[in-house]
Amino acid sequence: MNISIVFYSMSENTAFVANKVKEELLANNNSNGDINVDVIRIEPVKAFPSEGAKKFIWGGKSAVMGDKPELKPYTFETSKYDRIIIGTPVWAGTMAPPVRTFIEENKDALSGKQIGIYVCSAGDKGMKAVEKIRKVLGVDKLRFAMALIDPKDKPTEANAKEIEGFCKNMV
Numbered sequence: 001m002n003i004s005i006v007f008y009s010m011s012e013n014t015a016f017v018a019n020k021v022k023e024e025l026l027a028n029n030n031s032n033g034d035i036n037v038d039v040i041r042i043e044p045v046k047a048f049p050s051e052g053a054k055k056f057i058w059g060g061k062s063a064v065m066g067d068k069p070e071l072k073p074y075t076f077e078t079s080k081y082d083r084i085i086i087g088t089p090v091w092a093g094t095m096a097p098p099v100r101t102f103i104e105e106n107k108d109a110l111s112g113k114q115i116g117i118y119v120c121s122a123g124d125k126g127m128k129a130v131e132k133i134r135k136v137l138g139v140d141k142l143r144f145a146m147a148l149i150d151p152k153d154k155p156t157e158a159n160a161k162e163i164e165g166f167c168k169n170m171v
């Protein structure tokens with residue numbers, strides 16, 4: 001089974017989860033046959049400010065406006081994957097703009113695929129963002145979804161369990 005994890009991360013929480021999910025999926029390898037996991041990090045050509053007040057003002061405004069910033073070249077062959085996991089930080093209650101670009105650029109190819117979404121946020125409204133992403137994707141049902149609170153900065157047993165459950169449901 002081929003699985004891809006596509007994510008954007010500014011301060012590494014979403015990246016941390018991508019790596020954890022990959023580790024967990026590969027650890028389950030024996031019971032599920034051959035699993036290949038590709039981790040694809042997307043990045044905008046023009047980076048968002050990542051320090052000070054600018055970080056929240058620019059990123060937040062861009063997310064609210066539904067911007068789709070140009071991405072650095074990435075390789076993503078949709079037809080290769082049985083499962084596609086999309087990860088994003090929550091910005092202003094929704095996905096970070098680079099993820100919006102990715103979905104837009106691959107929307108047709110993503111339709112009919114088994115998709116899982118995870119979001120990282122500072123507060124507890126992450127599942128609301130998941131719902132918005134599902135609508136933008138135009139899928140009726142996600143294979144699985146999870147929302148985690150700053151999982152790299154604040155590791156908890158509950159987060160670890162959530163990641164475990166997410167991986168079990170993805171395969």
Ligand SMILES: Cc1cc2nc3c(=O)[nH]c(=O)nc-3n(C[C@H](O)[C@H](O)[C@H](O)COP(=O)(O)O)c2cc1C
Nearest residue numbers: 009010011012013014059089090092093121122123
């Ligand atoms: C521009 C910006 C907007 C944000 N908006 C929200 C928000 O609306 N709700 C929330 O809970 N967290 C918000 N956050 C916090 C991040 O979602 C959270 O810290 C996340 O874990 C960061 O993921 P990352 O380390 O992968 O970038 C925001 C962060 C930034 C930079």
